[in-house]
Amino acid sequence: MEGSIRFGLWFVYISWNLDNVVSKIRFVKQSVPGPVPVSFSQYLAGKKTSLSPLKSIHETDETTFGQIYRQVLKIPYGETRTYGEIAKIAGTVPRVVGMAMKRNMTPILIPCHRVVAIKGLGGYSPDISIKKDLLDLEARIRKKNSAAKFQDD
DNA sequence: ACAGGAGTCAAAG
DNA sequence: CTTTGACTCCTGT
Numbered sequence: 119m120e121g122s123i124r125f126g127l128w129f130v131y132i133s134w135n136l137d138n139v140v141s142k143i144r145f146v147k148q149s150v151p152g153p154v155p156v157s158f159s160q161y162l163a164g165k166k167t168s169l170s171p172l173k174s175i176h177e178t179d180e181t182t183f184g185q186i187y188r189q190v191l192k193i194p195y196g197e198t199r200t201y202g203e204i205a206k207i208a209g210t211v212p213r214v215v216g217m218a219m220k221r222n223m224t225p226i227l228i229p230c231h232r233v234v235a236i237k238g239l240g241g242y243s244p245d246i247s248i249k250k251d252l253l254d255l256e257a258r259i260r261k262k263n264s265a266a267k268f269q270d271d
Numbered sequence: 272a273c274a275g276g277a278g279t280c281a282a283a284g
Numbered sequence: 285c286t287t288t289g290a291c292t293c294c295t296g297t
Contacts, residue, residue, distance in 0.1 A: 182293090218277095
């Protein structure tokens with residue numbers, strides 16, 4: 119199944135199967151006809167912090183990149199880690215983490231936008247503004263949720 | 272075998 | 285503060 123949904127100036131295209139395994143997510147400029155999973159649209163609308171039950175094809179990769187992706191999946195909603203931090207726990211170097219993020223077939227689902235440089239945002243394809251928008255969204259929702267429960271840090 | 276990358280750090284200008 | 289170089293290591297060709 120495939121479809122797309124608007125996010126700011128972009129459309130987010132997603133392709134998945136009946137087992138909720140997502141094979142491709144892409145930022146495109148034109149809408150692609152079709153539905154998107156409920157949790158996906160709710161996440162992009164800031165109404166949900168989890169993308170469950172969706173799973174990325176990368177989750178079972180037996181490669182160095184797979185190891186990196188599994189660590190990136192552990193970054194909590196609204197938080198960030200540096201390329202160096204991910205590299206250390208995944209057993210590689212920062213540049214390789216950057217490589218893995220660029221080759222990530224399922225951005226958002228594997229939250230590569232939560233991986234930033236030690237100074238600054240780092241990169242993002244196809245547009246760095248998308249990374250900023252996603253981080254702003256998560257920060258805003260996280261703040262709202264913690265305020266509602268009186269759980270300020 | 273080789274070039275290059277969504278990085279990092281230290282040293283120098 | 286900006287630039288440069290060394291370092292690192294995985295992937296595609």
